[in-house]
Amino acid sequence: MSAQPAKTLAETAAEYGLKPEEFDLIIQRLNREPNAVELGVFSVMWSEHCSYKSSRKHLGKFPTSGPRVIQGPGENAGVVDIGDGQACIFKMESHNHPSYIEPYQGAATGVGGIMRDVFTMGARPVALLNALRFGDPSHPKTKRLVAGVVAGIGGYGNCVGVPTVAGETNFHRGYDGNILVNAMCVGLADADKIFYSAAPSAGLPVVYFGSKTGRDGIHGATMASAEFDDASDEKRPTVQVGDPFAEKLLIEATLELMASGAVAAIQDMGAAGLTSSSVEMAGKGGVGIELDLDQVPQREAGMSAYEMMLSESQERMLAILKPGREADGQRIFQKWGLDAATIGFTTDTGHIVLKHKGEIVCDLPLAPLSDDAPLYDRPWVAPTLQPRLSPSEVPAPADYGQAILTLLGSPDMASKRWLWEQYDRHVMADTLEDSATGADAGIVRVHGTRKALAVTSDCTPRYVQNDPYEGGKQAVAEAWRNLTAVGADPIAITDNLNFGNPERPEIMGQIVRAIEGMAEACRALDFPVVSGNVSLYNETNGAAIPPTPTVGAVGLIADYARRADFASLKAGDALVLLGETRGELGASLYLRELLGREDGAPPPVDLAGERRAGDLVRSLIVSGQVTVVHDLSDGGLISAAADLALASDVGVSLLLPDGLPAHAALFGEDQGRYVLAAAQPDAILRAAAAAGVPATVIGEASGASLRANGMFDIPLPELRRAWEHWMPAYMG
Amino acid sequence: MRAKVQVFLKPGVLDVQGKAVEHALHGLGWGDVADVRVGRTIEFDLKSADATAAEAEVKAMCEKLLANTVIEGYRVEVA
Amino acid sequence: MRAKVQVFLKPGVLDVQGKAVEHALHGLGWGDVADVRVGRTIEFDLKSADATAAEAEVKAMCEKLLANTVIEGYRVEVA
Amino acid sequence: MKAAVVVFPGSNCDRDCKVAIERSTGAHVDMVWHGDSALPQGVDLVVLPGGFSYGDYLRCGAMAALSPVMSDVKAAAERGVAVVGICNGFQILCEAGLLPGALLRNERLKYVCKSVDLAVANAQTRFTAGYAGRREVRMTVGNGEGNFFADDATLDRLEGEGQVAFRYLDNPNGSARDIAGVVNARGNVLGLMPHPDRAFEAELGSADGALLFQSALASA
């Protein structure tokens, strides 16, 4: 790279991703031009990622409080009360773009980043989940991306020693150029030992610890700027590399430091690294901060102030210690072999001041950076909706048996064993249910107690695509249903809103309506949002991803002896279907996988009915009357029946109801439904009648095949082959 | 002919293995060891009479499979 | 001085990575590639004026840490 | 009864082992830092836990095998104290020369986490005595380099001398002769890839691992 002509400041601002009007706004706020370092600080703090400038207005619609909420959105992660003085801390975050560029490291650092958000608040991570969306299996890049992402998730989580217990995986050509990698971490802490990021007062030491700072993750565009031409003729990599070993040490050191009583405030260095962590800690505390960048542990020689402030090197923390406690820190960091340094102190100036090589390279008031970032009310148009499909508009299959095998062997439905066998699901020795066991949610014990946490991640993008509002409702309702189906009390959710470019009104319309739908469901189900993440601009050449507002949810099981799964169905059990079936085939998996159609209104979610059915199911489980439960989701009744049969290794015979075409009854994806099993169904039917929940006996467990009314009869080994075959065959 | 490919992380990319090995060597008393880099070597036979053509071929293998060029560089020797 | 250590699995030990790479190269159309071996390279600086002494030192590091001589052999270069 | 679990940087089953030993035997368990020069006085059982000591960088277990505490672990083994290495602990014992062989990358080059059925190949060792009369036990594995390797002569010797403690019924990682766990010639050092520390009570899917800890301490 040869020397380039000097750029104007405005050009640099544009390269950093600032709009001309935002650049003008900075000059207005400062009453002067920023220097290059200051401009860099503004550009990251005002980025969509840090400022939520396009979504903030609408995120306000989420209910965020409730009797169990200790900390809602705004901190590193959400905190909920799980009784007995204990708290659960959780959050979900995306690492979409990095995972597309370098799948292994992108996914690995995504897992590392979300864990830091959780342990930075004082929690020990106890469970990981991941929600993955890949392009069409036939796309030339898909296989490599799947292999890399899965290896990266496993490589990081396994090494740190946190079980990965659940997740979801979809394939659709809409993600060909923009895969989604959303990772969720759940942790446990004592409710009175939660740590926050706000700096409490001036004059306290600011301590950096963890790995050294390198040039990782600095936006590639900045490398072309005139200031760095002399640095190197290398094309600088912008990919962050994760070191799970360092993360493991960081967790232990952080928790030990917290236990020592030395920490006044703490924050991990995530996106925008040192900039966002220092600005947020000082800004939230209403104080100022001064850093001497020469003290920052550096991995590479000759790093500029700009590079240090924008570096996204992984496995780093920033802590503000109580007066006189630096020696505690030193002792602990040394024990765990971590780099550490006091790099500055809090002040009462309300400014962030950065010194480098004896000069002040940045002096900015904090308010405009954090609280006063631009806020956009972007124009949006209401999404065009699809008509409701009646069963008569959807052809029935010529051969039901073949159709069922095709559906079960389709990429979205097929077993993901190939993938989750690469995840350590058992470390910590508290896993009760995971991807390998037949249950609707992952379950981990609260160590040393009879309590357990149920966790799930859900979104059905094809529903959100055809109706963002109903699809948003559905994502929340399905998560609530999955927790309910194992007998957990749903507590709260985190979300990861993945969309295209919000500057396009039709995309903004998806965002607004999906949020409104989610919010509506959260209110109706008393299921507040306590943390979340927004990932926008997921598009390639003007084609946006299917709107994907992923919901991660946590529920509490008071006594893990009282729970349900779908792997213990026994011959002779009757199967009871709860909830109403009208045969909703719009946007169904049947429609897509067997007829190649993606049209139609998604199944509507009746939130009152959802709640009635769910509350009934939970009470039946908690009272010990039912131990076999499965919710109905993708693929409808037939896929739930197949899951039950395969997980329990017993045949299922279905009795299809009169009055509805068979294909609508089998493949319809009507919401708010569960299948329960019991030797004697009468008590369930009575309880359902009393609760006003529709209930019918739809079959029984018997024999060694999946069958119905003489329409199909599929031996279990054949069914299992269809379900287990696709993914290993595809991955080769 | 025998091809020898060395794959190593590009400068500036965190070498987690190198870091750990350096630390361990220091701990064992070799305190003056510095700048440890850990890489991968791939050696194989290939049928080719012409070294220049073989080298081009091996480079194509590196770009396609042997190296992850987003973060790794490589050196090729054919003899 | 810069030391360069190459570590390879001994001949009798099945090199599963080598096998996988060979298989993948065949799949990509390089059918004539054979006998693929995957090894590890460790490079580092060390302070020493004398190449012979340095080499002895590096061999000691290999025996102690860098190679597992139950399954691996190594080559050392110092320059 | 007294047991010690060694904690290396990157160990992640250290607590699991402590809890498993306590729950299955009632023994007192001390956690020992890898940098300590000595084990606690009078331990009857030393456990090297699973995890990724030193990130498994370079080679699994290689750096941990050189930790300060390992010289005392070797001394204890020489005195006849029971030593168990689980997963990464097995790798460390091989690297330290306390057990023969080595653990290579899994045959399919992927980390594998699954439930496995094991045959108790020798129920006469001090770690497997509790399995007498049981032919099969269930535990889980979670490893990327659990593919046991030794040259044929060594394998023949291990089999001939009854040093193979457990075998996989369905080999998950390519281990030579389906070997899942081996003991040293003297019979007081056991290494195994499956995790008894994740199978010590029925809620976890199997309680079979408890017998291993019980046997190890009963023989002390």
Ligand SMILES: Nc1ncnc2c1ncn2[C@@H]1O[C@H](COP(=O)(O)OP(=O)(O)O)[C@@H](O)[C@H]1O
């Ligand atoms: N990426 C993943 N990581 C971990 N587990 C996964 C992943 N994808 C799917 N699974 C697991 O596979 C099983 C089936 O997934 P899915 O069909 O999405 O469940 P459901 O429809 O009941 O919510 C679940 O146990 C789920 O946790």
Ligand SMILES: [Mg+2]
């Ligand atoms: Mg479900």
